[in-house]
Amino acid sequence: MPDAADSSILNHMVQYSPERLNASFAALADATRRGVLDELARGDASITALAGKFGMTLTGMKKHVGVLELAGLVTTEKVGRVRTCRIGPGRLEEEMEWIARYRRVWDARFEALDGVIDELKREEKARGRRKRK
Template sequence: MVQCPNVSHVIQQETLDRVFAGLADPTRRGILVRLGQGPATMSELTEPTGMSLTGMRKHVRALEDAGLVVTRKVGRSRQCHLVAEPLDAAMAWISFYQRLWARRLDGLDAYLTPQRKDRDP
């Protein structure tokens, strides 16, 4: 009998893939930093970068695909808002592996400490 993978686990992995893909570009990370200060229009995001509006739209679309940004039409402009929840999922994943490796390195240190004491004169 073939067992299906845990659907929740698969969805979580896909979410992490999209979040890390969104974070992979320095321009997109800069957009997230700016949106962390509050919502901004596409034009406001474009100004400090010198990038074209079309180029900025591509970056914002990648962040939307990652679930990190939502946009909505306000009059003649498009307002962008940060969505923090996917970042929380990424931080939980990073924290898990940080604790895992810290325990492993602590174990290695405990193993090596007696050996170091034997070598010290």
């Protein structure tokens, strides 16, 4: 359960589109789809080339590309019989901000934990000095 500091950090954040976040994170949850994005970051590729690169059927790769396309991470264009894929317009800014806000919560928790550990070390050190006297 979040404490008061966590709630303060979370309450001062922008509202996010759950549908967009769900689509993006679902697309990125799969290693093959992340690999497809890595490939497309190097340059456009056909679905056939991507399928070959990942050792998949065309049908399987079309499904992966479709998920990426729904999330706005990939666009496709059919010219003749070839469907070419490229990195889409989705820049993941909203997703990065969503992640960043939870990072701020965890950073604050770890800072507080560091303070507790430092205090325990000081107390332990003080007890050790008292025992030697």
